[in-house]
Amino acid sequence: MYALRLFAVRHARFFERFYGFFEATYVAAAPLVRRIGANRLERPVAAVERTVKGTLFDCRMCGACILSSTGMSCPMNCPKQMRNGPCGGVRLNGHCEVRPEMKCVWVQAYEGSRRMAGGDAILERQPPVDRSKEGCSSWLGVLRDKGLVHREPAA
Amino acid sequence: MRAGRAGLPDTSRPPPAGYSSHGRLERVLRSGRFAVTSELNPPDSADPAEVYDRALVLSEVCDAINAVDASAANVHMSSMGICALLSHAGYASVLQVACRDKNRIAIQGDILGASAMGVMNVLCLTGDGVQCGDQPGAKPVFDLDSISLLQTVRTMRDESRFLTGRKLSVPPRMFIGAAANPFVPPLAYRADHLGKKVAAGAEFIQTQYVYDLDIFERFMARVRDLGLDRKCFILAGVGPLASARTARWMRANVPGVHVPDALIDRLEKAGPPKAAKAEGKAICVELIQRLREMKGVKGVHVMAYRQEEFVSEIITASGVLQGRRGRARALPAAPA
């Protein structure tokens, strides 16, 4: 939801802390995930993730979440899907070139990042998105990337 | 530059140490001379003569000619097609690649194809949204963004492989460029964003039109603080405004263009169309001269939409090429 999305950016500092805590929790739950099987959990976890992050951040389930590097402003809401910063078409009022009624996702991201302790992560370069992971849970993705559960996501 | 097969410049050998390409633009910039580039307005035609007519007038004063890639999302002859024609005739060109229309498969293939044809410069762009062009119903691609595109081209060139790791037998030897727009929000972040582009592989930068020197000077101050002026070559974008009306139209319709009211007033006061046009050119010459004095600016990129014939006149009047010898500068074979 657009209003909640703007709210999340205004409270990026809180969400950053909350996310850190939340990540630590599910990383701690890795043995349990391993026992049940990450692939079997993929669909229910992805459904929860879609609902929660969809409501809060208008998450598009790209499968490679970088909210903590983008001031809690989801870059997949950018009509150009910019993952590395604003395009050159941002309007002078800070609104989007393509969708003038919406604030530019990256103007928001920059503001959010200034409120965060680890805000300089906005300067990290993001690789091209792996489009084959679209719709997959990025929480389980984190466990897979950390080598805590089996790597291959469910087909 | 040795000629390769089919009369195209041979880019298969590695460039000299310290260089990324065999191209004239890189040579001029690295030797500390003030560089001039310009863009060729692409024809709505399949006739190569229309490309060559425009290239001829630009080549007199340019170190390389940009072939735009459907700028403002309007369809015209492609950048690849124009670069191929320019290469054949011996002109130095800049391939523009916009992420809007092609995915990573098409883009990586084009980079190889362009380099094989002797194109020695590439400008990596995100591209304007399809909504602003003449084909608003088109599917926007945006598989990569400008920064992941820069990284892709650099990976191909420096590591001799595709994104997925598959090896190239000969890598593309290209001087890599990016765009920068210092004039739109978030202003405070724009220089840092440029830093990200440089870290991703940008070696030269062509900026959006500079009409507001105050904003640009603040941007350049931050660029210098970050030391970016020593890590890349910045070419400031300039262009003549034909009238107060065009200036207002550009401001309202071309994404990312910022023209201050003071300049529009100046054009308005100049009076009838002819006088306004002359005033537009005079403003452009003044801007070039001021930019030349600015620390960290290594050249200008002239964008004269449908006014190519004025580029030579403006550059000559500005005096920035004084002391350089020879005409037909965009010819790679000419001694630098």
Ligand code: SF4
């Ligand atoms: S203006 Fe902002 S949100 Fe809109 S396309 Fe550009 S970067 Fe994306």
